Amino acid sequence: MNFKSLNFKIYLGSAYLIVLLAGIYFLFSNFDISDLTSYEFIRENKGLILKYKENNILFLTIIFFIIIVLLNLLLCPMFLPTLVIGFIFGKWLGTLILVFGNTLGGVLLYLLAKTFFSELIEKKFATKFTKFIKFFNKNETIYFMFFRFMGGGGTPFPIQNVLPVIFNMSVKNYIAATFLGIIPTTFVTVALGSGIENIIDQNAELNFLSVFLSPEIYLPIIGFFILLIIAFFIKRFFFKT
Numbered sequence: 133m134n135f136k137s138l139n140f141k142i143y144l145g146s147a148y149l150i151v152l153l154a155g156i157y158f159l160f161s162n163f164d165i166s167d168l169t170s171y172e173f174i175r176e177n178k179g180l181i182l183k184y185k186e187n188n189i190l191f192l193t194i195i196f197f198i199i200i201v202l203l204n205l206l207l208c209p210m211f212l213p214t215l216v217i218g219f220i221f222g223k224w225l226g227t228l229i230l231v232f233g234n235t236l237g238g239v240l241l242y243l244l245a246k247t248f249f250s251e252l253i254e255k256k257f258a259t260k261f262t263k264f265i266k267f268f269n270k271n272e273t274i275y276f277m278f279f280r281f282m283g284g285g286g287t288p289f290p291i292q293n294v295l296p297v298i299f300n301m302s303v304k305n306y307i308a309a310t311f312l313g314i315i316p317t318t319f320v321t322v323a324l325g326s327g328i329e330n331i332i333d334q335n336a337e338l339n340f341l342s343v344f345l346s347p348e349i350y351l352p353i354i355g356f357f358i359l360l361i362i363a364f365f366i367k368r369f370f371f372k373t
Contacts, residue, residue: 185220193225197233204237207290214318218325226322227315234318235311238293242306245294253297265299272296273305278366280313316359324352
């Protein structure tokens with residue numbers, strides 16, 4: 133496939149524009165953002181949400197998978213959607229939806245960025261990420277997988293998705309490194325979202341002390357710290373300058 137051909141760029145650009153407009157329309161026509169961020173709204177509708185999920189598990193799985201792909205294409209941060217999916221689907225199914233959805237959405241965004249914005253991305257980020265480019269050129273799959281595992285060293289998730297444009301990473305290696313690299317942090321974040329269900333059952337009002345003393349919450353948080361420690365050693369030993 134010729135990613136540089138004019139026809140391919142027209143098709144891909146048109147598809148992205150359609151996805152962007154459809155995503156914005158769907159979001160604002162179906163959701164009130166103030167309600168979605170309201171603890172009281174979530175608590176009052178928890179039973180309804182989970183009951184609907186039980187009766188329509190396959191449909192909701194497909195819908196949320198598509199939403200995750202769209203959110204990647206729309207360059208949205210993924211922390212809050214990850215918590216929501218953990219809350220609705222639990223640790224295991226939620227992790228599967230997110231890992232596959234983020235991988236597909238990430239590679240589609242990468243192809244889009246590589247086709248239309250490669251020069252802009254190189255100009256914007258090449259200097260800032262020079263030290264990482266040196267490592268990626270040695271073994272792009274291994275180092276990008278570790279880069280994903282480390283959360284990109286604090287790099288926002290949408291930027292992580294397009295950063296490999298700088299060193300022209302192959303699509304096959306991008307998919308493998310992304311899929312494997314995001315599993316640990318995704319699972320821990322989903323577990324945190326899954327624990328919110330029990331917190332809502334136990335608390336009429338949101339009390340941060342009781343929340344953080346709950347094992348459904350502090351165990352995933354401990355998991356985060358363990359991942360941070362592992363990421364520190366990965367960066368120290370694999371990304372030595």
